[in-house]
Amino acid sequence: MTKPAHxxxxxxxxxxxxxxxxxxxxxxxxxxxxxxxxSTVGLERLSMRQLVFRRVTSNxxxxxxxxxVVIIVLLTTxxxxxxxxxxxxxxxxxxxxxxxGDYLLGTDNYGRDLLSRVLHGARVxxxxxxxxxxxxxxxxxxxxxxxxxxxxxDAILMRICDGFMAFPAILLAIALMAVLGAKTSNVxxxxxxxxxxxxxxxxxxxxLVVKEQTFVEALRAQGASSNRIIWLNMAPNVVSPAIIQAxxxxxxxxxxxxxxxxxxxxxxxxxxxxxxxxxDGKTLIFNNPWMTIVPGAAIILTVLGINLxxxxxxxxxxxxxxxxxxxxxxxx
Amino acid sequence: xLSYIVKRILALIPVLAVVAIVVFSLVHLxxxxxxxxxxxxxATSDQVEALRSEMGLDRPLVVQFFAWxxxxxxxxxxxxxxxxxxxxxxxxxxxxxTLSLAILAEVVALIIAIPAGIIAARRRGTAVDQGFMxxxxxxxxxxxxxxxxxxxxxxxxxxxxLPVAGYRGLEEGLGTHLRYLILxxxxxxxxQAALTARMTRSSMLDVFRAGYMKTALAxxxxxRSRVYKHGLKNASFPILTVVGQSIGTLIAGAAVxxxxxxxxxIGQLIxxxxxRRDFMVIQGVVLMITVSYMLIxxxxxxxxxxxxxxxxxx
Numbered sequence: 001m002t003k004p005a006h007x008x009x010x011x012x013x014x015x016x017x018x019x020x021x022x023x024x025x026x027x028x029x030x031x032x033x034x035x036x037x038x039s040t041v042g043l044e045r046l047s048m049r050q051l052v053f054r055r056v057t058s059n060x061x062x063x064x065x066x067x068x069v070v071i072i073v074l075l076t077t078x079x080x081x082x083x084x085x086x087x088x089x090x091x092x093x094x095x096x097x098x099x100x101g102d103y104l105l106g107t108d109n110y111g112r113d114l115l116s117r118v119l120h121g122a123r124v125x126x127x128x129x130x131x132x133x134x135x136x137x138x139x140x141x142x143x144x145x146x147x148x149x150x151x152x153x154d155a156i157l158m159r160i161c162d163g164f165m166a167f168p169a170i171l172l173a174i175a176l177m178a179v180l181g182a183k184t185s186n187v188x189x190x191x192x193x194x195x196x197x198x199x200x201x202x203x204x205x206x207x208l209v210v211k212e213q214t215f216v217e218a219l220r221a222q223g224a225s226s227n228r229i230i231w232l233n234m235a236p237n238v239v240s241p242a243i244i245q246a247x248x249x250x251x252x253x254x255x256x257x258x259x260x261x262x263x264x265x266x267x268x269x270x271x272x273x274x275x276x277x278x279x280d281g282k283t284l285i286f287n288n289p290w291m292t293i294v295p296g297a298a299i300i301l302t303v304l305g306i307n308l309x310x311x312x313x314x315x316x317x318x319x320x321x322x323x324x325x326x327x328x329x330x331x332x
Numbered sequence: 333x334l335s336y337i338v339k340r341i342l343a344l345i346p347v348l349a350v351v352a353i354v355v356f357s358l359v360h361l362x363x364x365x366x367x368x369x370x371x372x373x374x375a376t377s378d379q380v381e382a383l384r385s386e387m388g389l390d391r392p393l394v395v396q397f398f399a400w401x402x403x404x405x406x407x408x409x410x411x412x413x414x415x416x417x418x419x420x421x422x423x424x425x426x427x428x429x430t431l432s433l434a435i436l437a438e439v440v441a442l443i444i445a446i447p448a449g450i451i452a453a454r455r456r457g458t459a460v461d462q463g464f465m466x467x468x469x470x471x472x473x474x475x476x477x478x479x480x481x482x483x484x485x486x487x488x489x490x491x492x493x494l495p496v497a498g499y500r501g502l503e504e505g506l507g508t509h510l511r512y513l514i515l516x517x518x519x520x521x522x523x524q525a526a527l528t529a530r531m532t533r534s535s536m537l538d539v540f541r542a543g544y545m546k547t548a549l550a551x552x553x554x555x556r557s558r559v560y561k562h563g564l565k566n567a568s569f570p571i572l573t574v575v576g577q578s579i580g581t582l583i584a585g586a587a588v589x590x591x592x593x594x595x596x597x598i599g600q601l602i603x604x605x606x607x608r609r610d611f612m613v614i615q616g617v618v619l620m621i622t623v624s625y626m627l628i629x630x631x632x633x634x635x636x637x638x639x640x641x642x643x644x645x646x
Contacts, residue, residue, distance in 0.1 A: 163350020167622050168584030171602075175355075175618045178606040179362045255475045259588050262477055265606050278481065282592070285481065286489050293485075296478045304473040311469075 061312030068305030140199025148207030161197035247310035430597035437521035449532025471526025480519035576632030580625025
């Protein structure tokens with residue numbers, strides 16, 4: 001398992017610097033049109049927004065990844081409402097059909113509509129990915145911030161994180177699922193345990209750099225409490241590496257959930273998830289390859305979209321990081 | 333050098349302690365009594381009691397932990413009731429196919445990744461470079477079990493070139509052995525190839541920027557010698573690290589790929605054990621793979637120290 005990319009924390013955003021420049025140049029101009037000071041403010045705001053907008057839209061990775069993710073989220077949200085057949089509806093006489101006008105993507109071995117199952121499965125897969133990304137980021141943030149600030153906490157917490165990171169991710173996930181039992185909520189718990197240390201590590205290493213900055217020393221000299229310094233002053237400077245890490249964990253969780261369900265240790269049937277549709281399709285791979293191709297393509301497209309988005313966000317937040325350095329998470 | 337090695341080994345001890353505690357706790361995390369969960373709903377209370385005392389579950393946790401740890405250190409990982417054998421011997425039986433698969437996957441990954449990374453670095457910014465990098469992003473986004481299913485569908489199903497699934501040991505000849513293993517190895521190695529190619533590319537680019545490369549150019553050293561002798565040699569340390577780290581990932585990843593191709597290795601063992609809730613085997617597999625992964629990384633670190641004095645001094 002490769003270690004997650006270490007991103008340096010944000011220095012004051014470049015946009016802010018650019019805005020200040022805009023204000024400077026608009027100064028004399030503002031003097032000539034002093035009658036409408038409001039318009040200058042409006043102009044400044046607009047230009048800042050435009051700058052952010054331009055930086056986002058000119059980033060090909062974010063745009064491509066973002067469009068893919070938006071399409072998938074829309075399909076997942078509205079798709080199941082449009083499809084008339086439920087994901088569990090059996091039509092035994094129509095089993096193992098290829099795509100047709102009746103069943104757009106064909107049917108599985110119980111005659112269930114594959115399109116409906118993949119769309120409903122998307123809800124499960126995206127829910128797991130999103131829940132794990134949020135939970136592990138929040139918990140990892142707390143662990144990472146305290147580790148960075150208190151030396152004694154660092155010694156204990158980071159040894160524990162190292163211990164958890166020593167396990168190959170998929171293996172720890174399988175073992176946790178074995179003891180917890182196959183259930184969607186347990187998948188979220190198991191994957192959160194697996195991925196939290198990766199966030200903690202990234203947050204810690206970024207926060208350590210922030211901690212060395214003068215403003216932290218100044219706050220301490222003023223007698224600000226540790227929690228105040230950590231959460232009000234240091235934490236906001238570590239947001240962007242944590243968001244980038246969360247994006248990659250989102251993608252990794254979707255892959256790992258699919259792998260767990262494919263092994264029969266994830267989302268239990270009959271509820272559809274991309275992984276257990278693949279499991280059903282495995283023995284029938286030559287009878288009905290659609291059961292493998294469709295959920296497989298859904299996983300690849302989703303993960304690719306999220307990874308592109310993550311790469312793009314990293315370039316946007318921190319242009320200095322080499323593109324080649326990237327986390328490998330719990331890759332199977 | 334000796335102090336460097338000692339330092340690396342000492343750094344490993346707390347991590348090993350955490351690993352041991354986590355693996356030991358696995359059994360106790362089960363909702364309910366592990367013994368009755370393992371035996372299923374049809375077991376009599378006498379049977380459950382017998383298993384409880386055999387697993388030592390009736391003793392205090394601390395005693396259980398040290399008894400288990402002592403056993404693990406001496407190679408005794410307990411007894412599997414489902415397999416009717418000691419966990420260690422069950423593990424050894426299943427190790428061969430997994431090691432074969434992981435090694436072949438690593439070889440496949442390196443054969444693809446090193447040339448791809450070098451070419452991409454030499455033609456930095458060109459369409460070739462972007463093509464390779466796009467391909468590697470795809471490699472990272474496709475989980476190995478999915479790639480395995482697709483490869484099976486194409487090469488075994490539609491083209492019929494290779495066997496669909498199964499495993500033939502080395503004793504049936506190297507050709508047969510490889511014919512059965514090549515698809516799983518490709519599936520497993522692809523992600524590794526993508527990661528290694530990215531690392532090769534970036535560390536080659538770093539080396540190309542170094543002053544001695546300019547000196548070599550000025551001296552009139554041939555292109556080939558510059559890229560391979562000066563370049564690759566110096567770029568090989570980060571690549572070596574990625575390879576070292578990948579061994580554990582590959583062995584764990586083999587678990588999923590083995591299920592796709594019905595290979596009777598460690599992966600299949602753990603999947604079957606999850607189904608049977610055979611906690612002793614799960615504990616054993618997780619501990620063995622994780623510890624060997626750590627030891628391999630330790631070896632890589634030490635090797636690193638041997639090859640590059642800067643590492644052991646920092």
